[in-house]
Amino acid sequence: METTTAVEALTDELRALLGEAGVTTDPRVRERVSVDGATMSPLILELLPLGLADVVAFPTSAEQVAACVAAAVRHRVPVTPRGKGTGNYGQAIPMPGGLVLDLTRARAVVEVGDGWVTAEAGATMVALEAAARETGQELWMYPSTAQSTVGGFLSGGSGGTGTIVHGANHQGFVVALDVVHATGDPVLVHVEGEEAQAYVHNYGTAGILARATVRLDPLRDWRGFYASFAEQHDAFRVLRELGRLDPAPRLVSADHPDVAAALPPDPAIPEGRASLRAILDPAAVDAATALVIAAGGRVEDLRDGPQASLKLSVLSYNHPIEWLQKAEPGTYVHLEVGGDALVDRLDEVQATIPGGLLHLEAGHTVPIGMLAGVYEGPERLDEVILALGRLGVGVHNPHQWNVDFEVERTLALARDTDPHGLLNPGKLNPGYAGPRKGAIR
Structure with missing residues (x-):
């Protein structure tokens, strides 16, 4: 936590800038903006809470954002930016306290x-x-x-x-x-x-x-396309083919029957069957239908309109795994995975982790997905990562709050743009290997 004098002085300056409604030190608000979706990670969940804001500001324009940051720098108070807090791994948690800059009111x-x-x-x-x-x-x-x-x-x-x-x-x-x-x-x-x-x-x-x-x-006038299969393997093979259609889909997702069963109820996602869902160009619907039928599947529904596409979007990427975790709390951990081995060696991929279940997406070049399984500790997860690598699967371990993309470039940039180390401290640490129990409190 920052010194009382610095935080109080900053709070006074922020109130003069934003007005009383634009700044708060209310403990309930401070607690609310000091968490994100990190409970999705059992590794990080063990370490929570990771930090607590001392003061929260709600700028309503880009110019006010700049003024708030400048004020925090003058008082040497750390600044953690926050949007909706929908990240899953603690990147928006204010580890050293300080100012949380909630940007949701700067929404023009x-x-x-x-x-x-x-x-x-x-x-x-x-x-x-x-x-x-x-x-x-x-x-x-x-x-x-x-x-x-x-x-x-x-x-x-x-x-x-x-x-x-x-x-x-x-x-x-x-x-x-x-x-x-x-x-x-x-x-x-x-x-x-x-x-x-x-x-x-x-x-x-x-x-x-x-x-x-x-x-x-x-x-484009997209169509929401729902299909199902008796076998997960068939759904995943068709997903890969759909991703190669011309015109290309906007999205293609598929799930093991157990993952599909955890999704919100929908007659187009029948119980006991692998689910495939896509946002298709109308010109590709006939080809997609033919691929599904040839693989022994059936088309469950075809829906029009932007809301149909939006519904499919929120059932993609990590969301199915979140639904699975809600259905069986405390059970599952997941890894981000990619490669054709997710389709060609599906059984081996899922066998790398107890209770392995794969959610798959058609990616830019190869299928990508979320592999979920029973959590047995970080050391066991490291073994799973090694086993997946031997199968030719690309793996990203998301259970960390540290910047792990273009780290050297970001460090070089930050030397000029953040000379006092005040921007989201604790998140830019070269060589950081991921959270372990007791690493940070």
Whole structure:
């Protein structure tokens, strides 16, 4: 916790800047903004709580974000940026206390142009998609947690609906950013193109995103496609083929019957069968139907409209595993996995972990997914990672709050943009191997 004098002085300055409604030290609010979705990780769950905000500010514009950060720097109080708190691994937890900068009130969609939309960091991805649709366009991509903020998605997310065609969110989605450096100057630094990419997926450790311009595609009349199979293997093989269709789908997901059973009830996800769900171009529906029938599956439903697509999006990526964890609390841990071995060596992949169940997505180049299984401790999870590697499966262990993407680039950037080490401290640690019990309290 920061010194009382520094926090009190900062709090007074923030109230003068934002008004009484824009700042709080209420213990209930401080506790609420000091947690995120880290309970999804049994490794991190053992370590909670990891930190508690001393003061919370709610700027309503990008300019106010810059002013808040400058004030915190003057008082040498750490700053942890926060969107909706939908991250799952503690990246928005204020480990040293200090100021939590809640950006959800800075939510204006500033402008929609031809192929791009500009919004402040607290605007939700749903709001951006709705604004784009009014101009006959749609987002390049958006995450499975569609109500998350654009700043949160760019700072901590990676992919989602639209990834099959466009890849991850650091692969061209960002056109430009207005960022705030922790130098004490209340200014917005405008960066574009490759320069902007350095601020993506670094959890605000080298600069806080205050405004973003991201790419749009022409609007398409997507169809929500539901199918089911008696065998998981058939569903996964068809998923891979659907991901290769032309025109390409916006999303394809598939689940083991036990994972599908944990999803919200839907007649198009029948009990006891593997589920396959896709967002398809109308021109691809016949080809997709033929692939399903040829593999012994059946088409359960075809749904129109943006809400049908949104519903499928929120049943993708890590969300099915979250539903599985809710159905059997305290049981499952998961790993992010990728590669054709997820289809070709499915039984071996699932056998690497007790009770192994795979959720699969059609990825940009190869299938990607979430492998869930019974949690038996971090050492056992390390063994699972090694076994998956021997099968040719790419693995990312998400159970850490540390920046693990372009670490050297982020460190170099932070030396200039955060000279006092005040931006989201505890999240940029080279060589960090992941949380272990007792590592941080």
